Amino acid sequence: MRDVNATPFVQQPLCASDALVERGTALVFDVTLWGQPARAFAMRFDGRAVAYMNRCAHVPTELDWQPGEFLDHDKRWIVCSLHGATYEPSDGHCIAGPCRGERLMALDLVERDGQVSWYPTPDIQPLSFD
Numbered sequence: 001m002r003d004v005n006a007t008p009f010v011q012q013p014l015c016a017s018d019a020l021v022e023r024g025t026a027l028v029f030d031v032t033l034w035g036q037p038a039r040a041f042a043m044r045f046d047g048r049a050v051a052y053m054n055r056c057a058h059v060p061t062e063l064d065w066q067p068g069e070f071l072d073h074d075k076r077w078i079v080c081s082l083h084g085a086t087y088e089p090s091d092g093h094c095i096a097g098p099c100r101g102e103r104l105m106a107l108d109l110v111e112r113d114g115q116v117s118w119y120p121t122p123d124i125q126p127l128s129f130d
């Protein structure tokens with residue numbers, strides 16, 4: 001059993017800022033969610049870097065229709081590839097579909113000096129931590 005008091009909540013480097021292109025392909029990365037391997041993704045939308053767990057609020061399945069491709073044809077909404085739940089990229093809020101009113105699990109990102117990093121939480125941890 002993991003010692004929660006030893007869990008690092010320190011900033012985790014993710015990528016260079018220019019790796020996240022406005023409404024481009026997202027960066028998918030490995031984490032643990034509640035102690036189990038899972039994936040998260042980061043993208044840039046309206047100039048801001050955002051990150052969420054790659055986990056639909058309807059059924060806990062990955063959202064992308066191709067690796068790293070989360071946005072619809074118009075690059076406006078995140079759309080789940082399974083049943084079409086539609087999420088606002090800026091805040092992860094589901095605005096249409098079977099889980100309307102719910103939201104994606106957000107990761108806390110910071111962008112500074114050309115570097116994007118994220119902060120672990122008790123629920124979401126780096127994959128490599130043991």
Ligand code: FES
Pocket residue numbers: 056057058059060061080081082083084085097098
């Ligand atoms: S699993 Fe995403 S909408 Fe059903």
